[in-house]
Amino acid sequence: MRVILAVLVLVLALAAVPIYLMVSSTETVLKLVDQPKVIGTKTPFKVRAENSHGVRWMTVSVAQDGKSSDTRVAQAKVQQLFPERGAKPVEVVVNLGRESTPSLHDGKAKVTVSAVSNDFMGKTTSVSFDVDVMTAPPRVTADGVQHYINLGGSEMATFTPSGAWKEAGVQVGDRKFRSFPLPGHPGQYFSLFAFGWNLPTDTPVSVFAGNPTGAVAKTGFWYKVFPKKFRQSTIPLESMNLQRLVSQIDTENKIPGDLVQRFVYINNEMRKQNNQKLADLRFESENKFLWNGAFLPMVDSTVESRFADDRTYTWQGKKVDEQTHLGFDLAKLAHSPIPASNDGKVVLAENLGIYGNCVVIDHGFGLMTIYGHMSEFAVKKGDMVKKAQVIGKTGFTGLAGGDHLHFSMMLDGVQVNAVEWWDPHWVKDRILSKMDVDLKTDDADAPKGGYPTPKKKGRKKKR
Numbered sequence: 532m533r534v535i536l537a538v539l540v541l542v543l544a545l546a547a548v549p550i551y552l553m554v555s556s557t558e559t560v561l562k563l564v565d566q567p568k569v570i571g572t573k574t575p576f577k578v579r580a581e582n583s584h585g586v587r588w589m590t591v592s593v594a595q596d597g598k599s600s601d602t603r604v605a606q607a608k609v610q611q612l613f614p615e616r617g618a619k620p621v622e623v624v625v626n627l628g629r630e631s632t633p634s635l636h637d638g639k640a641k642v643t644v645s646a647v648s649n650d651f652m653g654k655t656t657s658v659s660f661d662v663d664v665m666t667a668p669p670r671v672t673a674d675g676v677q678h679y680i681n682l683g684g685s686e687m688a689t690f691t692p693s694g695a696w697k698e699a700g701v702q703v704g705d706r707k708f709r710s711f712p713l714p715g716h717p718g719q720y721f722s723l724f725a726f727g728w729n730l731p732t733d734t735p736v737s738v739f740a741g742n743p744t745g746a747v748a749k750t751g752f753w754y755k756v757f758p759k760k761f762r763q764s765t766i767p768l769e770s771m772n773l774q775r776l777v778s779q780i781d782t783e784n785k786i787p788g789d790l791v792q793r794f795v796y797i798n799n800e801m802r803k804q805n806n807q808k809l810a811d812l813r814f815e816s817e818n819k820f821l822w823n824g825a826f827l828p829m830v831d832s833t834v835e836s837r838f839a840d841d842r843t844y845t846w847q848g849k850k851v852d853e854q855t856h857l858g859f860d861l862a863k864l865a866h867s868p869i870p871a872s873n874d875g876k877v878v879l880a881e882n883l884g885i886y887g888n889c890v891v892i893d894h895g896f897g898l899m900t901i902y903g904h905m906s907e908f909a910v911k912k913g914d915m916v917k918k919a920q921v922i923g924k925t926g927f928t929g930l931a932g933g934d935h936l937h938f939s940m941m942l943d944g945v946q947v948n949a950v951e952w953w954d955p956h957w958v959k960d961r962i963l964s965k966m967d968v969d970l971k972t973d974d975a976d977a978p979k980g981g982y983p984t985p986k987k988k989g990r991k992k993k994r
């Protein structure tokens with residue numbers, strides 16, 4: 532008898548913990564990660580359910596016009612047979628929208644997430660939130676202008692997006708260029724865009740407008756791309772003072788390898804990082820025109836390298852690297868004053884790897900000018916500058932074989948051929964004629980006799 536009693540007590544004692552766990556119930560904590568305000572065809576969102584007893588199942592339903600879809604959009608697996616303390620949270624990604632709930636139409640709807648605790652009581656916890664269903668893509672109509680585009684060059688398009696749109700602009704291949712309201716034309720937008728030097732000439736160009744759920748409308752417009760052959764050159768590293776170049780950039784000797792490996796790292800990896808930093812400056816561009824008239828080249832300089840020159844680097848007769856030179860190398864006397872190419876705001880004035888001491892001026896709406904290898908700064912970040920104002924002096928800081936200015940232009944993060952912007956006729960025809968803004972078309976700041984194109988050629992091998 533005593534033995535039986537003892538066994539019974541033991542069994543009861545052993546069962547007490549699971550029984551307690553089954554009878555006691557805990558509230559499930561539901562956390563909605565990136566809760567959507569708008570849903571479309573297939574809008575993902577994440578739900579996290581936390582319950583120390585585990586979650587038996589979870590449902591996500593969408594209700595519209597008083598009817599609930601009430602389908603188990605998501606069902607989490609039972610955590611374990613018997614409840615246990617310390618169960619891990621359950622996380623599910625749910626796709627909301629017309630694909631999973633075909634009856635949905637554009638308008639208001641309510642999303643409800645419910646979870647049932649994995650214990651005896653099976654307690655249900657729910658949260659609801661309102662969403663807008665938006666499946667119809669916006670519309671967009673492009674201007675009727677003919678667009679002549681040079682490979683590596685810039686162009687402007689105007690267009691009218693309508694319907695519920697959030698993002699609109701010009702798309703060239705995979706690359707999207709932002710748009711801004713066209714001054715004096717309510718409802719119309721404009722986009723300054725670049726046709727990247729490295730794109731095939733048959734890369735598609737279109738205007739687009741996308742709604743918040745990702746539905747996109749695209750419309751083509753008339754354009755013609757003119758191919759351009761960029762120059763090619765081979766640079767034997769033996770012809771350069773590698774020791775000086777490498778040590779003035781890698782001052783603390785942090786890059787591993789021999790001199791050639793260190794040079795290739797700088798020319799390759801560091802170039803990539805520096806160009807990314809330049810491209811990211813587009814987010815600091817002002818939403819207004821800061822410039823007027825054509826851009827100013829460094830007058831009376833010798834052009835030593837041009838935009839998109841393709842350079843092959845060799846060591847002991849073997850190719851060790853290949854890079855595209857995205858700018859103009861303009862040489863004058865050593866330590867020549869550098870004029871600001873146009874009115875704008877200094878967004879960068881610091882040492883930037885291969886570019887050495889570098890200034891970037893923002894001219895508004897994503898258009899920027901870049902000045903590299905400077906020996907001296909005469910401006911600092913945040914300064915407003917006028918066209919032709921001296922911003923510093925030429926030098927050979929960074930990856931430069933001799934004293935010169937590396938000059939480049941950038942449109943919404945893509946480096947473009949500055950030749951177009953140096954040409955007052957191009958600026959007038961391609962940009963200013965398409966908008967009614969008070970930018971001077973005949974240029975009061977122009978040097979007498981117009982803008983000289985920089986003199987051709989001279990020494991080679993600058994970077």
Ligand SMILES: [Zn+2]
Binds near residue numbers: 856937
């Ligand atoms: Zn250069």
